[in-house]
Amino acid sequence: MGMARVIVAISGASGAAVAVDVLHLLKERAVEVHLIVSHWGAITLEHETGMRTRDLQPLVHTIHSNKNMASALASGSYPVDAMxxxxxxxxxxGAIAQGTDPSLLGRAADVCLKERRKLVCALRETPLSAIHLANALAVTNAGGIVAPLVPTFYANPHSVSDIVHDMASRIVESLGFRVESSPHWGENTGLEIHRSDAPALSESSSDNIHALNN
Ligand SMILES: Cc1cc2nc3c(=O)[nH]c(=O)nc-3n(C[C@H](O)[C@H](O)[C@H](O)COP(=O)(O)O)c2cc1C
Structure with missing residues (x-):
């Protein structure tokens, strides 16, 4: 198999720093990254990181205009591993759930779903309305992975950049690339519980602790 090819899209939700970290992690793994940034994605990127879309060029293979429906990414015939x-x-x-988005970002996501390729949507919104939840279910039913940006508190993060890095690592692992430094329960994180210190346990949770220690 040749080099992996992945589409990364930045839309206009908060959390652009996570996208920048994802691009660094994919570059370290020699992945060929095709970047799409929506209009509001570019504005939030600049507001939250001070970076312009063009500043991301060194991290990626190609930046595609979100208006360019003639891009290779608009066709299922162009081989892509994941998005x-x-x-x-x-x-x-919501636009992906409807399958009618007029932008390249929406079309590329639609192509991933129709070609049964991996699509990870790192949703950033809270609270969620019934409309958001229905859209998340529609995308999930179509084969997409809705992976909200949620911190990994059990990894005991010490800084915002730790949290950002954990979130980015999770996404990169969902795309199919191993991130050794990412918290993996039972490998580099876990509970230090010894039977004698443990509170009285029901039989089933005692089995769980036993499994954890073995
Ligand atoms: C600074 C800023 C932060 C935003 N944060 C969010 C957010 O976290 N989640 C969200 O769904 N929309 C957020 N929005 C609103 C979106 O940018 C807006 O819905 C936009 O139309 C999204 O367009 P896009 O999906 O094409 O990028 C934010 C907008 C701004 C200006």
């Missing part, structure tokens, strides 16, 4: 939308706005999630 991540980081962060994914509620608007973009």
């Amino acid at each position: 991540a939308i980081v962060p994914c706005s509620a608007r973009t999630l």
